[in-house]
Amino acid sequence: MxxxxxxxxxxxxxxxxxxxxxxxxxxxxxxxxxxxxxxxxxxxxxxxxxxxxxxxxxxxxxxxxxxxxxxxxxxxxxxxxxxxxxxxxxxxxxxxxxxxxxxxxxxxxxxxxxxxxxxxxxxxxxxxxxxxLPNVAWTNKGAIDLAELDDAQLKARCNGEIIDVLSVDKFPKMLNYVVPAGTRVGDASRVRLGAYLGEGTTIMHEGFVNFNAGTEGPGMIEGRISAGVFVGKGSDLGGGCSTMGTLSGGNSVVISVGEECLIGANAGIGLPLGDRCTVEAGLYITAGSKLNLLDEDRNVVEVVKARDLAGKSDLLFRRNSISGALEVLSNKSAIALNAELHSNN
Known part of the structure; x- marks a missing residue:
């Protein structure tokens, strides 16, 4: 050969x-x-x-x-x-x-x-x-064909045992197959096999990582990384935040998060972010969202669609607290992750 x-x-x-x-x-x-x-x-x-x-x-x-x-x-x-x-x-x-x-x-x-x-x-x-891939019953007794589950449950009961069905899915938990070096996962059920977790990644209990998605590491993930989404080094996804994947409305657009970004709690993105970008907590930006582009004096220069800023670095996305308008301006305070959160010791 x-x-x-x-x-x-x-x-x-x-x-x-x-x-x-x-x-x-x-x-x-x-x-x-x-x-x-x-x-x-x-x-x-x-x-x-x-x-x-x-x-x-x-x-x-x-x-x-x-x-x-x-x-x-x-x-x-x-x-x-x-x-x-x-x-x-x-x-x-x-x-x-x-x-x-x-x-x-x-x-x-x-x-x-x-x-x-x-x-x-x-x-x-x-x-x-x-x-x-077939849908499988993932149980405390291993993988069971759905068509064979009823018989398996009956036999187990007759022997004084219980089959605990943990999920019915095409994908199992990643940690039952692979534990990547230098990572922490708070809840194994929330990371599917096929997730990519780079060294230094922490997935908190409410964080989620789908297959064909993940983080370069290090990174703090308390939100959702949907299928197809990749998160760069040093980025933080706040609690309850969301990234639009190719299976959840992103279609053929590849959503990604650059390095040293922050997506605030309960925020979300439907466009790729460059490096050192921040999305204000609670703000969901889709590709078609209209944004007021501000200069250094906070004056509106023009109105743009979010897709026109795809992949651009050093941006702060926020909502004007008075008018409610969506705004984007230069990001003056890129985040820095706490190194102790990603220690393997």
């Missing part, structure tokens, strides 16, 4: 009674793996190219572990050996290209790439993912 491969992962997961994948865990997904590693995997499991999710037997995993140990590919060898010792179904997913995912295993590999911070939001092709 000489052609380069985009990504691969050795995984273990859950299947329903029909043998269909519900979810897959990849302990150490790889981006741009070595040709040697890909060649050894091809030898062990018969991979011949393209994007494939190959369900593997114990004997194949044992053979692969031996090949990898001999080739000094120790980290992946240990994973293969551990999978071989288990009793759960295992899969090796190899992506020759970053094409739209066609299987559950491919979707989960790409979500892992994001949450392992190997690729940034919008850095991997997720086209059609919603049609591929």
């Amino acid at each position: 000489t052609n380069s491969v985009f990504s691969l992962g050795l995984g273990v997961g859950t299947q329903n009674n029909k043998g269909e994948w519900l979810e897959v865990f990849y302990a150490q997904p790889l981006l741009q793996p070595s040709e040697q590693l890909v060649g050894l995997i091809a030898e062990a499991v018969g991979y011949e190219g393209g994007n494939q999710a190959i369900t593997v037997a114990k004997a194949q995993l044992q053979k692969l572990a031996g090949l990898l140990f001999d080739a000094e590919e120790k980290s992946q060898a240990k994973i293969a050996a551990t999978l071989a010792e288990g009793n759960q179904p295992a899969v090796i997913t190899i992506l020759a290209s970053d094409a739209a995912p066609e299987t559950v295993a491919e979707c989960y590999l790409k979500l892992h790439l994001l949450s392992h911070t190997l690729v940034k939001p919008h850095g991997v092709n997720l086209t059609g993912m919603f049609g591929v």
Whole structure:
């Protein structure tokens, strides 16, 4: 195998009674793996190219572990050996290209790439993912097919047990799969697999981060980071604030927050912000919002639409307390995050 491969992962997961994948865990997904590693995997499991999710037997995993140990590919060898010792179904997913995912295993590999911070939001092709991923009952007993949930609950009750259904969703909690280095998350249920949390990120209990979204870090997040939104270094999203994502009205416009920005409590944005911008608490600005552009003497220079300021830095968005008009002016006081809030000690 000489052609380069985009990504691969050795995984273990859950299947329903029909043998269909519900979810897959990849302990150490790889981006741009070595040709040697890909060649050894091809030898062990018969991979011949393209994007494939190959369900593997114990004997194949044992053979692969031996090949990898001999080739000094120790980290992946240990994973293969551990999978071989288990009793759960295992899969090796190899992506020759970053094409739209066609299987559950491919979707989960790409979500892992994001949450392992190997690729940034919008850095991997997720086209059609919603049609591929099944809705799953996420329970204290693991993932359960919705069609099999009633039977599972009955059997559990008959054994004096209770299945606690934590959510019904296409996406699990990120922390059950990945815990990024140097991060804090107050409520694990509010961060989906596929979120990107850079080192130094703190997600408070009311903060939320969707898939294909996240923070460069460090950052303090007490508001909502919707799908597709990426927040730059040193920015603060206040309690209850919102960012309009591609799934919540942003459409094809990529909403982002630059470095050292502050979105106040209960505020929101529907346009990309540059660096060192501040949005006053309680103020929601959409791309079509009309704003009075003020000069240094607080005189109105012109009326602009917010979309005309997309990506511009050093702006303060506020509402005039007397007239109620929306205003924008030069931001003279960029925020600085408290470094102690992002300490890993």
